[in-house]
Amino acid sequence: MTDFNFIKPLVQKNESKIILLVLDGLGGLPKNGKTELETAGKPNMNKILKSSSLGQMLPIASGITPGSGPGHLGLFGYDPQKYILGRGILEAIGINFKVQHGDLCTRINFATVDDKGNVTDRRAGRIPTELNKKLCARLGNIKLEDVDVFVEPVKEHRAAIIFRGQGLSDKLCETDPQKTGVPPIELKALDKDSQKSQKVVSDFFRQAKEILKDEHPANMIMFRGWANYVKIPSFNEVYGLKAAAVAGYPMYRGLAKLTGMDVIETESGIVPQTETLSRIYKDYDFFFVHIKYTDSAGEDGDFERKVKVIEEVDAHLPEILKLNPDVFVVTGDHSTPAVYKAHSWHPIPALLKSKWVRPGGHSNFCESECVVGSLGTFKSKELMSLILAHAGRLSKFGA
Amino acid sequence: MTDFNFIKPLVQKNESKIILLVLDGLGGLPKNGKTELETAGKPNMNKILKSSSLGQMLPIASGITPGSGPGHLGLFGYDPQKYILGRGILEAIGINFKVQHGDLCTRINFATVDDKGNVTDRRAGRIPTELNKKLCARLGNIKLEDVDVFVEPVKEHRAAIIFRGQGLSDKLCETDPQKTGVPPIELKALDKDSQKSQKVVSDFFRQAKEILKDEHPANMIMFRGWANYVKIPSFNEVYGLKAAAVAGYPMYRGLAKLTGMDVIETESGIVPQTETLSRIYKDYDFFFVHIKYTDSAGEDGDFERKVKVIEEVDAHLPEILKLNPDVFVVTGDHSTPAVYKAHSWHPIPALLKSKWVRPGGHSNFCESECVVGSLGTFKSKELMSLILAHAGRLSKFGA
Numbered sequence: 001m002t003d004f005n006f007i008k009p010l011v012q013k014n015e016s017k018i019i020l021l022v023l024d025g026l027g028g029l030p031k032n033g034k035t036e037l038e039t040a041g042k043p044n045m046n047k048i049l050k051s052s053s054l055g056q057m058l059p060i061a062s063g064i065t066p067g068s069g070p071g072h073l074g075l076f077g078y079d080p081q082k083y084i085l086g087r088g089i090l091e092a093i094g095i096n097f098k099v100q101h102g103d104l105c106t107r108i109n110f111a112t113v114d115d116k117g118n119v120t121d122r123r124a125g126r127i128p129t130e131l132n133k134k135l136c137a138r139l140g141n142i143k144l145e146d147v148d149v150f151v152e153p154v155k156e157h158r159a160a161i162i163f164r165g166q167g168l169s170d171k172l173c174e175t176d177p178q179k180t181g182v183p184p185i186e187l188k189a190l191d192k193d194s195q196k197s198q199k200v201v202s203d204f205f206r207q208a209k210e211i212l213k214d215e216h217p218a219n220m221i222m223f224r225g226w227a228n229y230v231k232i233p234s235f236n237e238v239y240g241l242k243a244a245a246v247a248g249y250p251m252y253r254g255l256a257k258l259t260g261m262d263v264i265e266t267e268s269g270i271v272p273q274t275e276t277l278s279r280i281y282k283d284y285d286f287f288f289v290h291i292k293y294t295d296s297a298g299e300d301g302d303f304e305r306k307v308k309v310i311e312e313v314d315a316h317l318p319e320i321l322k323l324n325p326d327v328f329v330v331t332g333d334h335s336t337p338a339v340y341k342a343h344s345w346h347p348i349p350a351l352l353k354s355k356w357v358r359p360g361g362h363s364n365f366c367e368s369e370c371v372v373g374s375l376g377t378f379k380s381k382e383l384m385s386l387i388l389a390h391a392g393r394l395s396k397f398g399a
Numbered sequence: 400m401t402d403f404n405f406i407k408p409l410v411q412k413n414e415s416k417i418i419l420l421v422l423d424g425l426g427g428l429p430k431n432g433k434t435e436l437e438t439a440g441k442p443n444m445n446k447i448l449k450s451s452s453l454g455q456m457l458p459i460a461s462g463i464t465p466g467s468g469p470g471h472l473g474l475f476g477y478d479p480q481k482y483i484l485g486r487g488i489l490e491a492i493g494i495n496f497k498v499q500h501g502d503l504c505t506r507i508n509f510a511t512v513d514d515k516g517n518v519t520d521r522r523a524g525r526i527p528t529e530l531n532k533k534l535c536a537r538l539g540n541i542k543l544e545d546v547d548v549f550v551e552p553v554k555e556h557r558a559a560i561i562f563r564g565q566g567l568s569d570k571l572c573e574t575d576p577q578k579t580g581v582p583p584i585e586l587k588a589l590d591k592d593s594q595k596s597q598k599v600v601s602d603f604f605r606q607a608k609e610i611l612k613d614e615h616p617a618n619m620i621m622f623r624g625w626a627n628y629v630k631i632p633s634f635n636e637v638y639g640l641k642a643a644a645v646a647g648y649p650m651y652r653g654l655a656k657l658t659g660m661d662v663i664e665t666e667s668g669i670v671p672q673t674e675t676l677s678r679i680y681k682d683y684d685f686f687f688v689h690i691k692y693t694d695s696a697g698e699d700g701d702f703e704r705k706v707k708v709i710e711e712v713d714a715h716l717p718e719i720l721k722l723n724p725d726v727f728v729v730t731g732d733h734s735t736p737a738v739y740k741a742h743s744w745h746p747i748p749a750l751l752k753s754k755w756v757r758p759g760g761h762s763n764f765c766e767s768e769c770v771v772g773s774l775g776t777f778k779s780k781e782l783m784s785l786i787l788a789h790a791g792r793l794s795k796f797g798a
Contacts, residue, residue, distance in 0.1 A: 376776030385462030
């Protein structure tokens with residue numbers, strides 16, 4: 001959906017139910033001639049092809065590989081090139097921190113510097129997370145004029161800092177020099193509007209150095225990426241949908257929360273997530289179900305494990321379909337081909353089941369069939385309007 | 400065509416002839432496994448597939464169902480999200496009223512109110528059109544300061560009013576309360592620029608009430624939708640085409656007129672419209688031929704009748720092809736699947752015959768073949784540049 005001002009007046013409510021099943025990193029590349037999805041035995045997905053349309057989605061634009069943030073924002077209908085969630089924000093929401101409109105977020109690394117102030121270890125020897133927590137607690141006591149500061153441990157040497165106050169713009173440089181033997185880069189404002197931020201953060205940094213000066217190896221912090229959180233319109237506000245997220249991993253729970261979805265407590269895995277989905281099914285219109293393990297297997301380069309995750313999900317599909325949603329979608333947020341061992345730019349296969357589809361006579365849900373599916377090739381951000389249309393939730397545009 | 404500033408400098412004239420045959424609501428959905436187009440016997444359309452490209456068109460954007468106005472504007476290359484023709488304008492052009500740039504148009508209903516001023520019938524018992532005409536004639540005599548007013552009967556309780564004057568902005572509220580037992584909503588300006596409109600229309604309304612006060616049941620009018628007419632660039636101006644519309648229904652004749660086409664008098668139906676087309680063929684470059692009955696059958700949920708209309712059109716295709724146009728297109732303005740009984744968002748099948756196509760080895764002109772046609776999936780507004788290109792009417796962009 002490109003333009004909420006365009007779509008909002010068309011939205012109409014009804015009793016329909018929508019399930020969006022996201023297999024993270026679903027799209028693949030062939031190994032021995034077949035992709036993961038082509039290799040997987042998935043009788044249940046294939047059984048619903050006669051009442052489904054297929055298509056392939058570009059997560060962002062041709063050739064662009066998305067991170068998890070833009071990948072999911074696209075799926076949820078937010079233009080990922082307009083709604084930018086910087087690294088600092090994703091780090092913060094990934095640890096369940098409740099970011100607010102206007103917050104200035106950053107990732108930091110604890111690092112080691114020598115007597116001359118030159119960086120000797122950019123990760124402070126990957127200090128234990130326990131020590132990280134203690135150091136963050138001490139840094140969290142720093143007082144700043146007019147501005148609240150939250151210092152949140154993430155893992156090992158990584159933490160997130162959130163500055164909360166008026167007029168904290170995010171055009172600041174990073175201070176990690178990306179190499180050792182040189183001092184951290186001096187914090188600078190990159191535009192006029194960020195001069196207040198520069199002053200506030202420099203004050204924080206001065207105090208932080210003082211607190212850490214006798215620590216070893218974590219006697220320094222380096223700022224890695226700045227981002228303002230700009231509130232995004234909620235799912236309910238834009239689509240008139242009461243939405244729930246059935247996701248186990250913090251990052252995806254956080255992303256769902258940003259869009260105003262209720263995030264349901266659940267274990268990770270197709271079995272517990274299906275149980276959770278069934279339990280809350282009567283209470284919501286829209287369900288985002290996020291399966292992480294396809295992506296993890298892809299990132300690990302484990303083709304067979306990715307195939308197996310797809311097969312496991314397929315085996316439990318009947319329990320989801322028993323709920324009889326009006327629109328049921330199976331897709332991914334991006335491709336993570338096991339042979340590529342990373343997120344990629346390749347289009348994502350998508351299946352949309354509803355009463356109102358043009359099925360294409362397909363016998364296998366896979367990348368090559370999706371290319372010739374009746375939904376054609378489209379951008380992830382358009383998926384939500386297709387879903388709403390098939391659910392009878394969009395009225396006619398113009399007379 | 401999104402951007403006339405881009406296309407206009409590329410346009411070059413030649414002697415080519417173009418026929419755009421629009422079967423309204425052509426796209427369908429399967430019943431017993433086949434769509435209307437898949438079911439219809441259409442030997443003549445299929446015979447020209449070897450010299451045609453196929454594709455599928457999104458009328459507006461993914462999931463968006465268009466009304467006839469935006470559907471046709473898209474076909475004619477006008478961005479339907481930019482050139483908005485409100486209901487009031489379509490009502491006015493549908494009855495052949497010549498709207499002018501700046502006109503403020505509205506639909507009205509005649510209604511009934513009781514002694515307390517509460518609405519008892521929002522349609523005044525659907526008064527006969529004859530009475531409607533008489534009442535409109537009386538309301539048309541109302542005099543306003545600086546502003547001309549035209550009150551035009553449509554049908555039964557419906558009429559159109561056009562206010563013509565300087566600075567009449569259309570940000571006014573509707574006054575139909577959408578229920579009975581309450582008074583009509585008070586007319587309000589929704590922004591500063593519409594204060595003059597509010598004053599003018601309120602003056603009109605005061606006089607109208609006085610005129611209607613002793614009528615029964617039509618003793619009230621209610622405003623339903625306001626729209627300014629903003630002149631759109633003409634077909635000739637943008638494409639250098641002398642264009643004619645061979646359409647029987649007022650709405651489509653009106654739409655064609657807005658784009659500057661000459662609207663030819665004709666009966667509705669493939670036989671009289673083909674005769675009209677042949678008669679004027681030597682006088683124009685571009686011919687918009689509009690067949691209404693595919694849409695009517697679809698709206699009525701009559702799958703078989705829609706099939707039959709397609710077959711009738713096909714039977715008369717040789718008479719059109721005999722004219723030997725350089726570019727011949729068969730498509731629709733949107734889908735109206737008979738099983739859906741309404742306009743829908745599904746892509747529209749499109750066939751483009753010319754000397755310069757990449758034919759796809761197709762044997763049947765239908766939705767599923769169009770998905771894999773060489774034109775791919777594209778937006779309706781892009782059709783005109785494809786047509787111009789295949790007609791040799793677009794020069795190279797850049798050196």
